[in-house]
Amino acid sequence: MTDVARLAGVSHQTVSRVVNTPDRVSPAVRERVESAIRRLRYRPNPSARALATRSSRIIGIVSVGLAQYGPSVTLTGIVDGAKRAGYSANLVTLADVDRAHMRSALDHLVTANVDGIVIIAPIEAAIHSIEGMAMGVPLVVFEPGAHEGTSNVGTDEATGAADATRHLLELGHQTVHHVCGPAGWLGAAARRRGWAGELIAAGRTIPEPIVGDWTAVSGYAAGLVIADDHTVSAVFVANDQMALGVMKALEERGLKVPDDVSVVGFDDVPESRFCIPALTTMSVDFERVGRLAVDSILSMIGNLDSQFVRHVVPELVLRSSTAPPPMSRCTAHGASTGTPHVQTTTTREKTP
Numbered sequence: 001m002t003d004v005a006r007l008a009g010v011s012h013q014t015v016s017r018v019v020n021t022p023d024r025v026s027p028a029v030r031e032r033v034e035s036a037i038r039r040l041r042y043r044p045n046p047s048a049r050a051l052a053t054r055s056s057r058i059i060g061i062v063s064v065g066l067a068q069y070g071p072s073v074t075l076t077g078i079v080d081g082a083k084r085a086g087y088s089a090n091l092v093t094l095a096d097v098d099r100a101h102m103r104s105a106l107d108h109l110v111t112a113n114v115d116g117i118v119i120i121a122p123i124e125a126a127i128h129s130i131e132g133m134a135m136g137v138p139l140v141v142f143e144p145g146a147h148e149g150t151s152n153v154g155t156d157e158a159t160g161a162a163d164a165t166r167h168l169l170e171l172g173h174q175t176v177h178h179v180c181g182p183a184g185w186l187g188a189a190a191r192r193r194g195w196a197g198e199l200i201a202a203g204r205t206i207p208e209p210i211v212g213d214w215t216a217v218s219g220y221a222a223g224l225v226i227a228d229d230h231t232v233s234a235v236f237v238a239n240d241q242m243a244l245g246v247m248k249a250l251e252e253r254g255l256k257v258p259d260d261v262s263v264v265g266f267d268d269v270p271e272s273r274f275c276i277p278a279l280t281t282m283s284v285d286f287e288r289v290g291r292l293a294v295d296s297i298l299s300m301i302g303n304l305d306s307q308f309v310r311h312v313v314p315e316l317v318l319r320s321s322t323a324p325p326p327m328s329r330c331t332a333h334g335a336s337t338g339t340p341h342v343q344t345t346t347t348r349e350k351t352p
Contacts, residue, residue, distance in 0.1 A: 001042070008036040059297060060109030060117040060137075061091045062102070064126045068214055069239070069267050070155075070187065070286050071120050074142055077290020078118055085298055090114055094126075102129035110137060116297040118142065124184050138300035140293050145190025151300075153292045153310045157187050157266075160282040160314030161194030164236050164264045167280075167316055169202055172324045173234035173262065179222045179246060180209040181238040191238045191266060207232075212242045219245025226261065227253035233261060233325035240265035240272045240281055247275065247321070258323035268317055277320035284314045 001019075005012040010033060017025050018033040025033070036042075059082045065071040079089045090112055092105040109117055116138035121127050127143065145157045168176045178195050181188025192209060199206050210225055212218035219242030226232050227250050237243035243265030247257050257263050257277055265272060268283035289312050296310055 003040055004033065004036045004042050007040065008033045056113045056115055057087050058090050058112065058114045059087050059294065060106075060112065060114035061089055061120065062105045062109070062117065063091060063093050063120040064097050065120070065122045065185075066093060068122065069241075069269050070144065070284065071122050073286035074120055074290045074293075077287035078120075078293055079290075080287070081291035081294030085294060087115070087294075087298075097123060097125040097129060099129045102126070103133065106130075106133065106135055110135060116140070116301050118293045118297055122186055124186060124189075127186070138297055140297045140300065142289060142293055144185075144187035145193075151296075153289055153296055154312075155187070155284055155286075155289060156311055156313045157190035157284075158194035158197070160266065160284070161191040161236065161238075162198040163194075163314070163316050164266065164282050165195050165198040166202075167318075168234040168236065168262055168264060168322065169198070169204065171234070171262065171322060174325075175199060175204045175207060176234045176236050177207045177226065177229075177232050178209040179212050179219060179226075179235060179237040179242050181242075182211065182213045185214075188238055195236055212238070214239055214241060216241045216245035216248075218242055220249045222246055223249025224253070226250065227255055234264075234322075235261060236264050236266075238266055240267050240269040240279060243279055243281070243321075244271070244275055247277075247279075257321050260326055262322040262325070264322060266314070273319060280319045280322045281317055282314040283317045285312055288312055 001012050001015050005015045008015070010029060014025065014029065015033055018030050022030055059078070061075065061078055063071060063075055066075065082089050090109060092108060094101055094105055106117065114137060117135065117140070119126065119130065119139065119141045121141050122144050127141070130141070139151060141152045143152050143154050145154065165176045176195065176199065178192065180192045196206050210222040212222055219237060222242065223246035226235060226246065235246060237246055243263055247263055250257055250261055255261055263279065265279050265281035268281045272279040272281050292310055292312070
């Protein structure tokens, strides 16, 4: 920095301002300093900067479940949010989730002098593994389905599942079947809770859910079971990959979506709009969740009492996979053979 200052004819404090807060320096001086930086190929020393400022400008991330769409896109949002704030990211991924592995991951990040840590914790085991841990650095947890709090960010997946179920009921379906995610996943539990709660509120029967594992293969297996049950006219599926498997099985069994069975997914993966028919689904802005996690950790690092929303509510995206039930299935449920009442204010997305 001293060499840059000498070449540019300024003080080393001015060089520091150009590097850290360039808006505080006049354009002419900034250009002179930046020219000297380029000529000398100067790069700030992160270790020295950390010692001087007591800040590494690094956010640690511990991630579980990156094979799934939600956690992976949330990670993208965290890294992007950190970069926009002038921070880099140090990522640790966990295949085995228990207290020992979680403690090891967190200790690794603390030893690396991160300013704060974000944990992407989509499963119950990850939440249990950090209970009571004291890290000495700010810690924020992404908990799918959790209510917002000062040390976590979440997605209101129960409300999203209820909205999906209500959409199908308003189309005239007498009840809604469910293909749920695997046990131990927070999002699966929240989506199942929202689905069942909406059916209870509407005074409808609650069918036994079919358990999947998030994959299209498990959705296909569930779809074969659904195809054999001639009372099923509507299905809410806990994620889009399983929903695609359900629709494939129904097609192979000679059933049309949505003429015979309506299907709603969850997550709004990019492929969902391109299948035939395009999938009605609940869209979750997971990138925004990641950016909210960064906002939250930065407010904790700076001891700021920032007031902002720390949870995201999914939105219904109407496409082509839902419709009023066929008369035969209305009759199977004991419903009136009249025209079903449809009530929705959601805008239908145009098929690309």
